[in-house]
Amino acid sequence: MNSDSDQIILAQPRGFCAGVDRAINIVNEALQRFGAPIYVRHEIVHNVYVVEELRTKGAIFVEELAEVPKGAIVVFSAHGVSQEVRRDAAARGLQIYDATCPLVSKVHVEVVKMCKDGFTVLMIGHAGHPEVEGTMGQVNAGIFLIESLADVAKLSFPAQTKLAFVTQTTLSVDETKEIVDALTQKFPQIIKPRKQDICYATQNRQDAVKFMAPQVDVVIVVGSKMSSNSNRLRELAEKLGVPAYMVDSPDQLQADWFVGKKRVGLTAGASAPETLAQAIVQRIQELGPRKVHSLPGVVEDTVFSLPKSLVD
Incomplete structure (x- = not known):
């Protein structure tokens, strides 16, 4: 007990x-x-x-x-x-x-404009992810996918090539920084996005895990396997030295994850509802009584309106 x-x-x-x-x-x-x-x-x-x-x-x-x-x-x-x-x-x-x-649409607009202006665009992202397929599919040619530092090392363009880059919105900030640094070192004239493409929510959730991880003994991430931003949260916790598990149902929790762990940290990816997070909190409490404590953090008040064609 x-x-x-x-x-x-x-x-x-x-x-x-x-x-x-x-x-x-x-x-x-x-x-x-x-x-x-x-x-x-x-x-x-x-x-x-x-x-x-x-x-x-x-x-x-x-x-x-x-x-x-x-x-x-x-x-x-x-x-x-x-x-x-x-x-x-x-x-x-x-x-x-x-x-x-709308934040993905912003990247689409950037890609189309840059290609029209004669730039070759490099997209930092994961092959096969629907966001990457959608963004790269805004133009017929002139855009290339970069997944790793090894991909950067292989790049070769004529000296006069105008280069720019964009990123998938749900990547790890730290992981992207390494690739961005390598790109800017190799191609000093490469054009960066006017605003960082990694979305505010991805950034905020990663910052919240960085703040929480040193205070806990294990991290539970509420999210599904296909969720890029949820996977990044789990990886981030592990990089910070804390065991981390990702679940999208209370019955996926395993009692042995919590043995000897006094402080259980819990976060949820941007596509995971709070009702599910609370159901998972309740299941953790069933495995052994625990008080719930909320950390301070950024309060998000961004709201995106529905399409006019649907609400008129």
Whole structure:
């Protein structure tokens, strides 16, 4: 039995960001207004709990627009889509509601403008991630993916090449800094984004883990395997020397993770709802009584409005 001093320490901020909130609200609003089914291309956000909840309300998740009946309503996920997907949707006569995170859309605009201005664009990100596919798919040519320092080492461009870079919004700040430093050292004239592309929510959640990790004996990250930002939180805790586990259901918790651990830290990725985080807190308490303590941290007040076409 744990003593009274045993605690669950909650990181602040954690959980939903404004872009995720907006994306889920778009699907819910479409279901309410038009009724089921509403088709969603790709998981609206990378969280099993959220996707299953929307599925029970009548959302149908597809990977390809070919799976959608002509003329049906489709929501594009928060990760964004390529121009090819947009053209395909128009050709099929689909009614589109775009849930792309505005911060991702900002990167899309940057890429298109820079390529028009004659730049070769390097995108720092993970191959196969839908955000990367969507961003690189804004242009037909002139953009290259950089995943690692080894990729930077292989790069070679003629001396007169105008270079610029953008980043996937959900990467680790520290991991990106290494690659950015290598790029700027190799190509001193490379153009940086006017504002850092890693989104405010990713930055805030990572900063909160950095603040929490030294105060705890183990970290639980609420998030799904497909969630890039959740994976980065777990990796960050481990880099700071604290055992860390990622779960997206209370029944995934294992009692032996908490043996001899007085202080359990808990955070949640930007696509994980607070209801799920609280269910996981409750399950940890069932494994042994613990007081819950919330850390101070940044209070986020960013709100992204729904598409006018959906609320008018």
